Amino acid sequence: xxxxxxxxxxxxxxxxxxxxxxxxxxxxxxxxxxxxxxxxxxxxxxxxxxxxxxxxxxxxxxxxxxxxxxxxxxxxxxxxxxxxxxxxxxxxxxxxxxxxxxxxxxxxxxxxxxxxxxxxxxxxxxxxxxxxxxxxxxxxxxxxxxxxxxxxxxxxxxxxxxxxxxxxxxxxxxxxxxxxxxxxxxxxxxxxxxxxxxxxxxxxxxxxxxxxxxxxxxxxxxxxxxxxxxxxxxxxxxxxxxxxxxxxxxxxxxxxxxxxxxxxxxxxxxxxxxxxxxxxxxxxxxxxxxxxxxxxxxxxxxxxxxxxxxxxxxxxxxxxxxxxxxxxxxxxxxxxxxxxxxxxxxxxxxxxxxxxxxxxxxxxxxxxxxxxxxxxxxxxxxxxxxxxxxxxxxxxxxxxxxxxxxxxxxxxxxxxxxxxxxxxxxxxxxxxxxxxxxxxxxxxxxxxxxxxxxxxxxxxxxxxxxxxxxxxxxxxxxxxxxxxxxxxxxxxxxxxxxxxxxxxxx
Numbered sequence: 162x163x164x165x166x167x168x169x170x171x172x173x174x175x176x177x178x179x180x181x182x183x184x185x186x187x188x189x190x191x192x193x194x195x196x197x198x199x200x201x202x203x204x205x206x207x208x209x210x211x212x213x214x215x216x217x218x219x220x221x222x223x224x225x226x227x228x229x230x231x232x233x234x235x236x237x238x239x240x241x242x243x244x245x246x247x248x249x250x251x252x253x254x255x256x257x258x259x260x261x262x263x264x265x266x267x268x269x270x271x272x273x274x275x276x277x278x279x280x281x282x283x284x285x286x287x288x289x290x291x292x293x294x295x296x297x298x299x300x301x302x303x304x305x306x307x308x309x310x311x312x313x314x315x316x317x318x319x320x321x322x323x324x325x326x327x328x329x330x331x332x333x334x335x336x337x338x339x340x341x342x343x344x345x346x347x348x349x350x351x352x353x354x355x356x357x358x359x360x361x362x363x364x365x366x367x368x369x370x371x372x373x374x375x376x377x378x379x380x381x382x383x384x385x386x387x388x389x390x391x392x393x394x395x396x397x398x399x400x401x402x403x404x405x406x407x408x409x410x411x412x413x414x415x416x417x418x419x420x421x422x423x424x425x426x427x428x429x430x431x432x433x434x435x436x437x438x439x440x441x442x443x444x445x446x447x448x449x450x451x452x453x454x455x456x457x458x459x460x461x462x463x464x465x466x467x468x469x470x471x472x473x474x475x476x477x478x479x480x481x482x483x484x485x486x487x488x489x490x491x492x493x494x495x496x497x498x499x500x501x502x503x504x505x506x507x508x509x510x511x512x513x514x515x516x517x518x519x520x521x522x523x524x525x526x527x528x529x530x531x532x533x534x535x536x537x538x539x540x541x542x543x544x545x546x547x548x549x550x551x552x553x554x555x556x557x558x559x560x561x562x563x564x565x566x567x568x569x570x571x572x573x574x575x576x577x578x579x580x581x582x583x584x585x586x587x588x589x590x591x592x593x594x595x596x597x598x599x600x601x602x603x604x605x606x607x608x609x610x611x612x613x614x615x616x617x618x619x620x621x622x623x624x625x626x627x628x629x630x631x632x633x634x635x636x637x638x639x640x641x642x643x644x645x646x647x648x649x650x651x652x653x654x655x656x657x658x659x660x661x662x663x664x665x666x667x
Contacts, residue, residue, distance in 0.1 A: 166230030169194045169359045170215065170328055175224030177210050184210040186383040187224070192328065197350060197360045199370045199377035199391055201403060203598045205568055207383040208363055212330050215361070216248040217241035245327030249334055253317050257306030261298060262286035264305050265320050289323045294345060309459075314338060318346065328359045335369060336596040340624070340659065341458065347373055365598050367399045368627070379403070403599045426450075427485075429618045430501075430587045432470060435479035439465040441642040442479065447587065447618040452609065454633030455622040458662060462642035463622040464506055467589045470620075471503040472496045483586055497526075500586035504576050504593060506622075512576040513564055520560035522575050523549035527582050545582055552581040553608055570601025577605065588612065590621040594628060606632060626655045640665035 168191040177185040185207050192198045202208050213219045215226075217235030226233050228244055235241040255264050262283045263270075271278045271285060286301040298315050299308075305316055314334065321329055331350075335343045350360060350373065364370055370377055374391040379402060389402070428446035435443045443466050447453050455463040468474040470481055475491030482488065489495040493503070505511035513522055523546050524531065531541040546560045553574035557567055564572055573594065580588065593609070594602040609632060613619055623629050629636055630653070638646040638661060645665055648658070 166227075168192060168227070169196075169229055171227040172211075172215070173225050173227075175211075175214060175221045175226075177207075177214065177219060177221055179210075184383055185214075185221070188380070188383070188385055190378060190385060192359045192361060194359055195354050195357045196376070197354050197362055197374050199374035200361055200363045200380060201365070201370065201377060202380035203403065203600050206380045208380055209332075210383075211380065212248060212332060212361065212363070215241065215328075215330060216246055242324075245325075246330070247321040247324050247326035247328070248330040248332070249317050249321050250332050253313055255305050255313060255317060258304065260302050260304055261308075261316055262301040264316055265289060265301075265323055267320070269324075290319060293319055293322055293349060295319050297342065297345070315342065322349065322353070326358065328361070329353070330361045330363075332363045333365070333596050334362075335364065335366070338459070338624075340626075343369070365602070366625070367394070367396050370394075370399075400599065429484050430470075430620070431480075431482040432466075433480045433482075435466070435469050435481065436477050437465060437469050437474050437642075438477075439474070439642050440469055440476070443469075443639070443642070443644050444479075445620075445637055445644060447620055449586075449616045449618055450613050451635070452613050452619045452621065452633050454629035454636045455620065455639055456626070456629055456636045456648075456658060456662065457622075457639035459624065461639045463639045464591050465642065466639065467503065467591050467620065467622055470496070471501055471589055473503070497585075501589065502580035502585035502587070503589040504580070504591060506591040506595070508573055508576045512579075513572060515565040515572070516563065518561045518563060519550065519555065519557050519567075519575060520546040522564055523560075523579055526579055530582070549575070549578040549581060553578040554604060568598070568601070570597040570604075573597050573601065574605065577608075584612070584615075584617065586618060588617055588619045590619065592623055593621055594623075594625075602628075626658050630655060630658070638662065638665075 171191040173189050175185055175188040176183065188207070188211060190211065200208060200211070210219060214221055217238045217240050220234075220236070226235070233244070256267060259267070265286050266282050271281045273281065283301055290296055290298055290301065295315055298312050298319065305313060308316070314336070315338070318334060335346065338346065354360060362370070362374055370391050371394060376388050377391045377394070378388040379386040394402070426448050429449045430447040432443065432445050439462050443462070445453065455466060457463045465474060469476050472488070472491045472493040472495065480487060481490070481496070483499040483501060486499060488499045488501070509515055514525070520542070524542055527545050530545060531538045543560070549555070550557070550560070555574045555578060556571050564575065577593065594605055609619060621632065634649070636648040636653070636658070637644055638648065640662070646661070648661070653661070
């Protein structure tokens with residue numbers, strides 16, 4: 162009997178079919194004790210199906226699972242949790258109406274004399290956050306639904322870590338975190354690995370995989386396509402392995418450098434001294450054909466600036482002009498009429514009606530184009546949908562496909578494409594490629610460059626420095642609701658940008 166099996170978890174020849182579609186095709190995958198194993202692959206590769214089999218949500222049609230050297234069958238999530246499997250899905254599984262403490266101990270609340278010990282639970286929650294160095298989450302009494310996306314993500318991570326799992330599955334865990342929070346998380350994950358916890362880390366970010374993971378396995382078209390040592394991969398090799406071409410960051414940067422902006426033209430967007438409860442007099446100007454990136458830490462005000470320009474957050478002072486014409490403050494409809502479009506950070510909460518169809522979502526902003534009183538002009542609606550799907554190469558079974566069935570990349574393309582029926586003069590984008598795969602990200606980047614080359618002014622906020630450096634002609638540095646400086650996208654690298662932003666926190 163092997164007392165110390167080589168692998169904590171081992172899958173061999175795993176198949177899974179849904180309605181005649183083979184999602185997994187003989188997958189072999191194994192994770193050692195104390196190993197952080199990266200799992201990568203384009204949308205639709207089968208990653209979600211694989212981790213749901215490991216978590217007991219789905220059962221394989223064929224193949225075997227072994228846990229610590231012994232055959233195992235997870236009939237449901239409770240079976241997987243019982244041996245020590247914890248999963249943090251990209252779609253957070255939190256109860257938004259409950260407090261941080263209640264979410265941390267949901268289903269395993271401390272009891273006293275048969276009753277839930279609420280006072281003890283809140284004390285235990287405070288101790289847990291302190292032990293995990295996650296005090297950034299804040300008050301354990303706070304209702305989770307009122308927290309930022311990043312803090313909700315941290316609550317999910319804290320809940321899994323507190324459960325002392327032997328295998329932790331993390332599905333894009335850093336997608337909503339600041340750089341400081343990512344470093345904090347990575348430090349904790351390394352400590353957990355050193356103590357023997359195994360991890361499956363799913364990410365599309367090459368630098369994260371290279372810095373954190375040991376082995377990385379590629380899943381494509383439902384099958385594994387090899388395992389490589391993360392630290393030995395270069396960015397171009399990673400891109401080639403993932404999508405079959407060398408279209409990595411270098412190619413994107415070269416394309417950005419070749420695009421000529423109309424530096425002598427008058428700005429199409431002028432923002433002067435814009436103030437809200439989060440902004441302290443922000444000003445900027447953007448010319449036609451220019452991509453301007455907003456760089457700042459989480460909470461710096463970069464999202465607030467975009468929302469104030471568009472009028473979602475009502476400014477208390479300052480002004481916005483488009484092509485020399487003022488935009489009424491706090492009125493998104495007025496901003497839209499002047500030629501401003503906006504895509505929000507959280508596509509599922511603010512950008513889409515995921516239970517509805519592709520066509521429904523693409524035509525939401527344009528109902529006046531095809532509905533006149535009681536008359537519905539279906540032909541015009543169909544044309545709007547077709548143009549929208551073509552504008553960002555949306556891949557779906559058809560216009561009537563439910564958005565919730567699409568990959569994250571195609572959902573994000575719909576959010577962006579909604580604005581293209583009447584292309585705006587100014588396009589504001591908040592985290593335009595968050596949580597999507599490498600191929601979809603490359604497509605969106607290429608399309609944004611095309612729009613800029615055609616004369617559109619683009620302002621984007623992103624927590625990913627490589628995205629800002631690849632796309633932006635200029636970078637506006639934001640801190641504490643104020644503009645602190647400006648950089649040319651080609652004059653600074655990622656460490657340099659991080660250093661500049663760190664200056665504001667000293």
